[in-house]
Amino acid sequence: MSSNTQSLDVTIIGGGMITNDLLLPSLFHLQRTGVVAKIAICALDSPPLKALAESREFQDAFPGQGFTPHPSLKDAPEKKFPELYKEVVAAMAPGNMVVVAMPDHLHNEVVRQALEHEQNVLCVKPLVLQHEQAVEIQKLAAERGRFVGIEYHKRFDRRSLVARRGYSLGQFGAFVMGEAKLIEPYYYRFSNFQNWFTCQHTDPFTYIGCHYVDLVYFITGLKPVEVSVQGVKGRFPNGNEAYLWSHGRVTWENGALLSVINGLGYPDAAAGSNDQGLIMYCEGEGETGLIFHDDHNRGVAYSYLEGIGPGGSKYNYVSPDFFRLVPWEGAGYKPIGYGYDSVAGITATMQRMNSEAAGLAPEAALARRQQFLREVDARGLIATPANSSINELVVEAARLSILNRAAPVRIVYGDHPHVE
Numbered sequence: 097m098s099s100n101t102q103s104l105d106v107t108i109i110g111g112g113m114i115t116n117d118l119l120l121p122s123l124f125h126l127q128r129t130g131v132v133a134k135i136a137i138c139a140l141d142s143p144p145l146k147a148l149a150e151s152r153e154f155q156d157a158f159p160g161q162g163f164t165p166h167p168s169l170k171d172a173p174e175k176k177f178p179e180l181y182k183e184v185v186a187a188m189a190p191g192n193m194v195v196v197a198m199p200d201h202l203h204n205e206v207v208r209q210a211l212e213h214e215q216n217v218l219c220v221k222p223l224v225l226q227h228e229q230a231v232e233i234q235k236l237a238a239e240r241g242r243f244v245g246i247e248y249h250k251r252f253d254r255r256s257l258v259a260r261r262g263y264s265l266g267q268f269g270a271f272v273m274g275e276a277k278l279i280e281p282y283y284y285r286f287s288n289f290q291n292w293f294t295c296q297h298t299d300p301f302t303y304i305g306c307h308y309v310d311l312v313y314f315i316t317g318l319k320p321v322e323v324s325v326q327g328v329k330g331r332f333p334n335g336n337e338a339y340l341w342s343h344g345r346v347t348w349e350n351g352a353l354l355s356v357i358n359g360l361g362y363p364d365a366a367a368g369s370n371d372q373g374l375i376m377y378c379e380g381e382g383e384t385g386l387i388f389h390d391d392h393n394r395g396v397a398y399s400y401l402e403g404i405g406p407g408g409s410k411y412n413y414v415s416p417d418f419f420r421l422v423p424w425e426g427a428g429y430k431p432i433g434y435g436y437d438s439v440a441g442i443t444a445t446m447q448r449m450n451s452e453a454a455g456l457a458p459e460a461a462l463a464r465r466q467q468f469l470r471e472v473d474a475r476g477l478i479a480t481p482a483n484s485s486i487n488e489l490v491v492e493a494a495r496l497s498i499l500n501r502a503a504p505v506r507i508v509y510g511d512h513p514h515v516e
């Protein structure tokens with residue numbers, strides 16, 4: 097990184113749904129605005145890469161843009177390359193960006209690998225499934241002066257940002273009782289999820305409940321101290337057993353309670369694309385306050401002529417807020433929404449860190465980057481291993497609880513935060 101505004105080369109690891117729906121189109125747009133230089137994608141095998149490369153939607157939105165696939169599109173579709181990402185990351189010049197977008201239980205190894213090769217990391221949530229691993233990642237990132245941003249995009253939803261500011265100004269009182277839900281569509285059961293979303297690896301609370309737990313922490317600054325999660329098991333079409341539904345209760349350090357319901361079962365025929373929202377009641381002086389976010393029906397409904405909505409539906413609640421490709425001043429379409437804002441915010445922060453350290457001698461550059469990381473941690477807007485590891489504690493507690501039929505699991509803070 098020599099000049100002050102150098103673009104970042106990006107390698108995305110994982111070519112699945114989140115890469116298609118959010119990461120790649122966001123990075124394509126950042127490529128044309130000059131934040132990102134080359135884009136490579138490494139997947140387990142060639143079929144998802146082929147689908148991304150041939151996507152009509154991307155060709156229309158980002159004419160003339162593309163990515164380098166690993167493995168090559170010519171490799172036999174059934175041939176697997178579980179270790180290929182190691183070579184691809186090792187071949188990157190230092191100070192660029194690795195995007196981790198593979199199944200949750202693989203994040204730890206890949207994030208570490210990227211840091212050991214001096215890369216900055218954007219990791220989809222959850223960072224890792226164990227708090228101890230998050231602590232190690234934080235240490236490694238701090239030592240090397242490399243940035244790890246966890247892509248909790250709900251933080252970038254304008255309503256979350258407004259609520260965070262209002263809460264910090266005392267406009268609502270103290271959070272006391274709340275309810276969050278996020279029910280993903282039924283059709284998810286037919287996706288690649290059936291291969292990894294199994295009881296021993298994850299569950300709906302861990303997969304999506306964490307978004308709202310993170311959001312309550314983001315809005316209030318309160319830490320969760322106890323978690324209890326009950327799961328409802330079922331089978332995927334391929335026969336794998338999974339928790340298809342979950343019901344969680346999170347207790348916060350001030351005694352507040354949050355119910356969290358999650359599942360893979362929002363009806364395909366319903367007006368989707370999923371069901372989600374948050375209600376938080378707060379105690380004030382002589383009155384109560386309320387935060388209510390309907391994240392499901394944001395006031396826009398379309399009835400299409402063809403069944404092009406999620407799950408093949410015609411009538412849909414459409415969210416213009418998360419991610420949409422829309423006309424802009426340039427060629428094709430541009431992404432808008434808090435999903436894009438989150439990816440762009442994390443990527444631009446890495447670029448800014450590199451710019452601030454550019455031209456300094458290696459030791460001074462490292463010190464500058466380390467100082468920059470501490471500032472991002474303290475600001476608390478972008479989730480980092482240092483400022484969001486309550487999420488790992490919650491996930492760890494939730495996994496323990498759901499595997500033990502909703503046993504309450506406590507989170508203990510102090511010098512060595514842990515669950516018990």
Ligand SMILES: NC(=O)c1ccc[n+]([C@@H]2O[C@H](COP(=O)([O-])OP(=O)(O)OC[C@H]3O[C@@H](n4cnc5c(N)ncnc54)[C@H](O)[C@@H]3O)[C@@H](O)[C@H]2O)c1
Pocket residue numbers: 109110111112113114115138139140141144177178179180181197198199200202220221222247248249288289303
């Ligand atoms: N709202 C969100 O923030 C959100 C939404 C969806 C997914 N996610 C997260 O994104 C991650 C991936 O989810 P998804 O829905 O895209 O899953 P997916 O099953 O659709 O895709 C997983 C991808 O990982 C790749 N992969 C697996 N092993 C690999 C290996 N050894 N080397 C290279 N690639 C490998 C597969 O090829 C596949 O392309 C998960 O951690 C999930 O929790 C976050």
